[in-house]
Amino acid sequence: MSPKHAAPEPGAVDGSAPPPQLTKNQLTKNPAPTPVAADDDKLDGTVWRIAGVVVLGAIMSILDVTVVSVALPTFQTTFDASYATVAWTMTGYTLALATVIPLTGWAADRFGTKRLYMLALTLFLLGSIACGLAWSIESLIAFRVLQGLGGGMLMPLGMTIMTHAAGPHRIGRVMAVLGVPMLLGPIFGPILGGWLIETASWHWIFFINVPIGIVALIAAWRVLAKDEPSPSESFDFVGMLLLSPGLALFLFGVSTIPEEGTFASAKVIIPLVVGLLLMTGFVFHALRRQDHPLIDLHLFKRKQMSVSVITMSLFAIAFFGAMLLLPTYFIQVREESTLTAGLLLAPQGIGAMLTMPIAGRLTDKMGPGKFVITGLFLILIGMSVFTQISSTTPIPLLLGALFINGLGMGMTMMPIMTAALATLRHAEVARGSTLMNIVQQSAASVGTAVMSVILTNQFLSKPAIQAAKAAQENPAAMANVPPDVLAQAKAQVQEQMAEAFGTTFWVALAILVVTLIPAFMLPRKARETVGEEPAAPVVLH
Structure with missing residues (x-):
């Protein structure tokens, strides 16, 4: 959501303030509905039809994050690229998502939610088709960015559309509807991706979006209300031009370290320095700009917000970066099929599905700190198993x-978000x-880049892995090698690959231990409210 999705000016704490999902312009066209009785808060047929349109878009956006995770080893083989390079198909997508999140609210007012939603669907569809037709890893990464620009708008726009349709008194039911793809995506995404790669080809993990997207486009055109756009508040284009390229250049520099083999390379240092300068420039710009900055850094004056941001950043870097490695481990070390790898990841999604709704309901009553700390300890238990991973670890x-990790993740994400927003005014x-x-x-993107760099460096340091790579490039030299020697060499390669994964998981574990420090600063008691209820957080992914 955009910063402009707040009806009153800063400082107004009037209990009658509309929910933050509605902007000034949108409120004049969509006035808050009259309060209704508690037994009249069920979603009617019209709202359910709109929900169907929104969920279709959300499913495509969220599934495309998890579907691609099992395809990374396939991309390595198909395009003869390193793991750090193919990981950019994930990093570029999530960076594009982060880029358009603040733009969405401003553009919704300027052009209308229906038009913008259909534009987002169209961008996502075009990006999907282009990804399926990609001829190189560079083109695939570029098309994933295009796909992410469309996908990033679908969830915040869906929240705005649903809030307008259902009214603020039914926001809990709206969040429940939009939570379905969030919970099911991590379970079915890897399975769907693995099945499509096994039965068809990697191209179809992108082409599958075409029929779903066409149905969503037609449904949006027929179901969503006609737009009445009006002039909107200014958007921080300077901030966007500083932050987005800055973060992208910084991550590009980090991801280039393995292929260069050293930090002291112009291809590494130049983008790193330029990226850091751009991000530093954004900080100064955002602190000076009082009127709708891209990211409102003044919120860091709130201690609880600062602590929550630090906790979320460390958690996302460690957890999402590390978990992206598992499909590659199952496929390359254990020689499982892509479909089997997807199925093996399901316990994590199931664990999150069990605890996320419970943590979401009880956080307000018991305080977020208790859930976040418990969740982190569960993840530490699960992650410690992966630090000892070998080529023969029992499945x-x-x-x-994985199931324990999922339980912990479900108890961590929503409570951190709630802790961040609990003390803010409407x-x-x-x-x-x-x-x-x-x-x-952004932290998930950083985690993806960092963990892929560490894993690639570990591969480069293993002699058996490098010998096997050299043998693949010269198959004639392997023609007279006895089968038992080849089998022994293969087992040694798999064991060294497993050691590389284990070392990378140790790094993730260390970051999670550090995450406990800010987590202990989160409130561990129920928030007391006076005169108004805390507004519901808007969680996108």
Whole structure:
């Protein structure tokens, strides 16, 4: 959501303030509905039809994050690229998501939610088709960015559309509807991706979006209300031009370290320095700009917001970066099919599905700190199993660790978001939601880049892996090698690959331990409210 999704000006704490999802312009066209009785808060047929349109878009956006995770080894083989390079198909997508989140609210007022939603669907569809037709890893990464620009708008726009249709008194039911793809995506995404790669080809993990997107476009055209756009408040284009390229250049520099083999390379240092300068420039710009900055850094004056941002950043870097490695482990080390790898990841999604709704309901009553700390300890238990991973680790043990990880993740994400927004005024909640969602997406991108760099460096340091790579490039030299020697060499390669994964998981574990420090600063008691209820957070991914 954009910072402008707050009706009153900063400082207004009037209990009658509209929810932050509605902007000034949108409120004049969509006035808040009259309060209704408690037994009259069910979603009617019209709202359910709109929900169907929104969920279709959300499913495509969220599934495309998880579907691609099992395809990374396939991309390595198909395009003869390193893991750090193919990981950019994930990093570029999530960076694009983060880039358009703050733009969406401003553009919704300027052009109308229906038009913008259909534009987002169209961008996502065109990006999907282009990804399926990609001829190189560079073109695939570029098309994933295009796809992410469309996908990033679908969830915040869907929240705005649903809030307008259902009214603020039914926001809980709206969040429940939009939560379905969030919970099911991590379970079915890897399975769907693995099945499509096994039965068809990697191209179809992108082409599958075409029929779904066409149905969503037709449904949006027929179901969504006609737009009445009006002039909107200014958008921080300077901030966007500083922050987005800055973060992208910084991550590009980090991701280039393995292929250069050293930090002291112009291809590494130049983008790193330029990226840091751009991000530093954004900080000064955002602190000076009082009128709708891209990210409202003044919110860091709130201690609880600062602590939550630090906790979310460290958690997302460690957890999402590390979990992206598992499909590659199952496929390259255990020689499982892509479909089997997807199925093996399901316990984590199931664990999150069990605890996320419970944590979401009880956080307000018991305080977010208790859930976040408990969730982090569960993840530490699960992650410690992966630090000891080998080429023969029992699969049931790994599945159990994944399930524990999922339980912990479900108890961590929503409570951190709630802790960040709990002490903000109504006028600040939308800006806080924007900040937290950008932090989450950007930190996940950083985690993907960092973990892929560490894993690639570990591969480069293993002699058996390098010898096997050299042998693949010269198959004639392997023609007279006895089969038993080849089998022994293969087992040695797999074991060294497993060691590389284990070392990378150790790094993730260390970051999670550090995450406990800010987590202990989160409130561990129920928030007391006086005169008004805390506004519901807007969680995008």
